[in-house]
Amino acid sequence: MTPADSRSADRTLPEVDASRSMVALLGAAGSTDLVVTEAARVPQTLGSVDVVFPLLHGPRGEDGTLQGMLEMAGVRYVGSGVLASAVGMDKAYMKIVLEAAGLPVTPGITVTRRDWATDQLSVIERIEALDYPSFAKPARGGSSIGISKIHDRGEIAEAIELALQYDAKVLVEVAVVGGREVECGVLATSDGDPETSRPAEVRTGADHEFYDFEAKYLADRDTEIDLPADLPPEVEQELRRPAVRAFDALSCEGLARVDFFVLPDQSLIINELNTMPGFTPTSMFPQMWAESGVSYP
Known part of the structure; x- marks a missing residue:
């Protein structure tokens, strides 16, 4: 796949061509060779692997x-x-891990496929107890795929069933009304101590109720980025500290992006941590570090 192949066009996203040749690690003791295998051809060695940069998202890639x-x-x-x-x-x-570390998270509940299949009424009552609006999302998903905003009882079933198409476990969380979506990059230095970037704010257009898949990835998105985020200096510094605490709580290494909600009273809630953030030149992580003095290369 070339760089041109990876760009979206006419709202169609690129896909990996499954008909292409298979590439695998050799698997021999002490070897890090990459081998290309094709039908009716002798396997060919591309060369040895020094280090893998796993720029893959979702199941099998970052899990x-x-x-x-x-x-x-x-x-x-x-x-x-x-x-x-x-x-x-x-x-x-x-x-669970972030809360155990004393970090603020949004109230939420977990719904399994078994919960939904055996007692939908109990699930609906638990979700209603959270208050509206709320969000239902696949617990082990990404890129905002399968997420729904729930405004009332009548939308619960559709939201849960959509999320269950992507995972057997659904996370339902209270919507953070009035919260600004602010992200912060974390990068471990050569001695292992994590440092933080200047934060950035994501602002979606009026056509999107939240930062959904289209707002993130499609060419005609109307999402705006404030880099650095327009925050009082003391709030920015306060945000950068829990970013490192979250990084350490999950035992992260190398790099991560920590996403926050900044409430109207300037208090903070951690939305999530991404262990392998987006890494295109226009992705948030490299842009935040460029703003902080570390260029994309």
């Missing part, structure tokens, strides 16, 4: 699966290990 494979193959890689990647991907467990 610890790939990281575990690389650990077993003895291949070095960038970013968090198996545990932090798995917890970072599972937003329900992430909230």
Whole structure:
């Protein structure tokens, strides 16, 4: 796939061509060779792997699966290990870990496929107890796929069933009304101490109730970025401290992006932590670090 192949066009997103040749690690003891295999052809070695930069999102990419494979193959890689990647991907467990570390998170509940199949009324009552509006999302998803905003009881069933299409576990959280979406990059230095970037704010247009898939990725999105975020200096400094605490709480390594809600009274809530943030030149993580003096290269 070339850089041009990875751009969206006419609201159509790129896909990996499954008909192309397979590439795999050799699997021999002590080897980090990449081998191309094609039908009716002798396998060819591309070369050895020095280090893997796993710029993959979602299941199998940032949930610890790939990281575990690389650990077993003895291949070095960038970013968090198996545990932090798995917890970072599972937003329900992430909230448990962050809350145990004394960090503020949004109130929410977890709904499993079994819960929904056996006692929908109980699930609906638990969601109503959270108050409206709320959000239902796949617990182990990403890129805002499968997320719905719930405004009343009549929207609950559709929201849960949509999220269950993508995961067997759904996280339902109270909407943070009036909260500004502010993100902060974390980067571990050579001695292991994490540093933080200048934060940035995401503002979606009137056509989007929240920062959904279209607002994030499609070419005609009307999303605006304030870089750096328009925050009082003391609020910015206060935000950067829990970003590091969240990074440490999940045992992250290398890099992460921590997403916050800044409330009207300037208090903070952690929305989530992303162990492998978007890394295109227009993604938030590299832009925040460029603003902080670390260029994209």
